[in-house]
Amino acid sequence: MAVVVALLVWVPDDLGGPEPFLRWAVPIVTALDVLVVVGIRPWFKHRTYRWEVTAEAVHTRTGWLSRTWTLVPVSRIQTVDVTRGLLQQVFGLASVAVYTASSQGTVRIWHLEHGMAQRVAEDLTARAERTRDAAT
Amino acid sequence: MTDPAPAPPAPAATARRTSPRVVLVHTLTFRQARRLLPYAIPALAAIGLGGGRWTVAGLVVGVTLVSLVTAALSWWRFSYLVGPGAVVVTRGLVQRSVRAVPTDRIRGVEVEAPPVHRLLGLVRVRIDAAAGGTGSSEEELLVDGLPPAEGDRLRTAVLTRRARAAAGPEDDDATAPPEPAEEEFARFDNRWLLYAPLVGGYLAVPLAAVGALSRVVDELPAGTLPDVDGPALDSVGAAAVVALVALLLLAVGAVVGAAVVNWGFRLVRRGDSLVAVRGLLTRRHTELEIDRIRGVAVADGAGMRLARAARVNALVTGLGDAQRRGQLLPLGPRAEAEALARRLVPDPGPLTAHPAAARRRRITRALTGGLLVTAAGAVLTATSGWWPLLVVGVVLTALGVPLGLGRYASLGHATGPSSFAVRVGWLVRERAVLERRAVVGWQVKQSWFQRRAGLASVVACVGAGRGGYIALDMAADEVADFAVAASEPWAEQLLPAPPAR
Structure with missing residues (x-):
């Protein structure tokens, strides 16, 4: 623009x-x-952005003029990715993407501190492994 | 029909070949030779050809020979094997490729018979496999050119192996158990073809044909065309007749198009799968696992609603080209469509309408475009006196009101004990009925305007169909209740919008 x-x-x-x-x-x-x-x-x-990982689900809120809440239960997570762009590496950040079977049901947690992103991803992967059900 | 391939009761571990007759099919359809075209054209252009009759004949013979040779080579190097754990396809001349698809990844098998194949008594088998992960990257094995009996055998072998792989790996002989009894779910009534002119997709068929024809006519040298005077359109009557004939042709074309695709459509349940058979020229035989059906979509466009017609699609997890393969009823009376949908997914009951704010929002949005055009038209009329745009704008604005009302009337959602439904759209209205277990996530979207009106749009993310189904402009404080009722308790965390302010 x-x-x-x-x-x-x-x-x-x-x-x-x-x-x-x-x-x-x-x-x-x-x-x-x-x-x-x-x-x-x-x-x-930055003010509206929130993310939360609970015992059952991953939850984010994004947007400034129009807002989007996304919620994915841990049991339906298929893969968890951590990506670091060039600028993110400069600032020591990383983004977590949580994928499900649905192309629209992807939760992205942008720009976490790298260590935190790593921990979140590992935790989610491990729990998803345990609770995954056969629904999809 | 004779079977040139090795006789069926062969042990599981031998690789099989397709029928040699497929060479003929591919020669006629230039299947392999087509790929050489991008190289052939510049080469021919570089050589430079005289326009003589012999050059043309030579070209025809040459191209056919090339086609024959490439087809024969690819037949010679192609083999397939239904092993205990996987289906393996080996092919390629210079670069050998071996593709193995594990049996438990196979999502469906489709047997089709295009016209040339039918002429020579062959079929083509497509084996669909989910590539895993997001379900969007789909892969497919194509075994082209089998005698129908062998095609059927391959289909049952693949499917029973899959069933057995799920049950437990025991004996491994390829002989299929007797096919379970069939139960008919739907049968196409040829009278339903009359609905076709009301469906946008089928209307596009004759239009595309006209487009292709006009291009061909443009290509022809001018001398070969008969010198026809344009029809005399000076009188209103003549113009009306021409328009009427054009409309009639369009309608007939749509009916013919629908007949070609859907002729003899039949949907039956065979054991654990639904089998759909259809097609006039190309017979298609599509198989869906009932266990993977997560919901159905009943679509009725504006035209179809006039005739109380609808069509039904299955929403299946991990199905490539779902729009075509998931079709359960391509065209039919709405009552029939609803009955079929109820049979597969429990009906969640009548839809709840959305709040009045949603109606205002639909009308506002439908008017915006028309108002913009009107404003531009007003400016133009004021500055240069060119008024047609203003008229167009006013007409569009006037049409916006019924459009907005219609779009609002379509909105609705419902929740039942084990399923839920959402409906949206006016020109193409679609009601998706989904099982609760299908939901893999929720997304709530709320624009600034929606926030002020106390509305929110909710997308149920599912691993089937389009991936997400939206309930547009629902009351914001009903969102959490709907999400919990339509999935499982974890959705409670999807807080209603107000606290987010």
Whole structure:
């Protein structure tokens, strides 16, 4: 989004139509967008983000304007992945992804401290192994 | 029918070959030679061909020869084996590939007979296997070109082995036990073909044919086409007649298309599986394990509702190409469809309507597009006097109200003792009835607008069908109750929306 807007900043001079209007509107919109994406959204996202692993289930809440709660019981977990992107390695973070038989029933816990992510994954894998049932 | 392959009561461990007649089939259909096409075209272009009659004849002979040779080679290098623990397919000329699929991973077997195969008395067997994990990456074994008897034998051998693998590995002879008695679940009545023009999917068939035809006509040199004057559309009457004929042709095309796919459709229960047989040109024989059926989806589009028609799909765990293979009733009266659905999954009772806020939200959303167009049209009318867009916008907005109401009327959910149902959609309305044990997770989505209206959308994540079935715009404080009633107590943690504020 920001990239598209930024590209639009260099609208050629000799374009007809609403071009003079764009010449000042586009940079302003871009600046506002950057402000929201960099300055505001991460704070809101971080504030709403919650995750929980209980005896029975894994539960997350994400989103800032629209929220999503995802709940998966331990007994239906199929695989647990821990991934570390380049930036995540720089900051010592890792993400946990909990997969089930459903393509939509994936719980992702983003950006945990690496040790914590490792512990969560190991714990879930071990418990899923024990309680897995034959329903799916 | 003679059987050129080794006689059936062979020991389990010998690899078998397909019938040599398949070489002929593949030569005719250019199955292997097709793959060489991308290389052949630039090569031919580089050589450069004169346009003479002999070149064309030479080309035809050459291509057929190439096709024959490749088909023969791939037949020669192909063998399959139904072993005690796995089905093994070996193939490939330069690069040998051996694929073994463990018996307990096999999800279903499909026997099909395309027209050319039928002409030569052959069938094709597809063996479906779940690749494990997420269930989305599906693999498939294809044994092409067996005599029907051998195809049936392969099917029963694979399926009984699977059953036996589940029971315990005892004796290993390949002879199948006598097939259990059949019980008929549904039989296609040819009168149901008349529903076809009301179904979007079948209407697309004649349209696609028209598209292909027009492309062919474009390719033909101009001289070969008869010089037809365009129909005189100057009078309203003539235009109406043309439109009527076009509509009629479309309807007939849809009926023919539906007949080709669904001719002689029959769904029977044979032991632990459901077997569906259908097709006019290509006979298909699909087998589903009843034990893996987690629910059914009863779909009736806007057109089908007019004629009280519906179709039924099974939601099966780990089934590739589920949309086609899971079909239990491709087209039929709604009463029939509902009865079939009830037979497979207990009915959770009548649907509960969603709150009034959901109706407002559906109408608002249906109006948004029309209002945007209207606004743009108003600007255009004001600036340049071009008014058609404004008219379009007004019409779209007016249509938005009934669309929103219709979409709201479709919404509903229900929970029963062992199953639950959700319904959504207007143009394509679908009610999914799922077993409680099918649920592998819940997802609740709530946008800013939904939060203000006290609504939330709930997705039941299941390892079958589309993977998730949504109850759109449910009252936010009913979410937890619904989730618990539709799955198991662990869903209690799915807190209703208000405390999250």
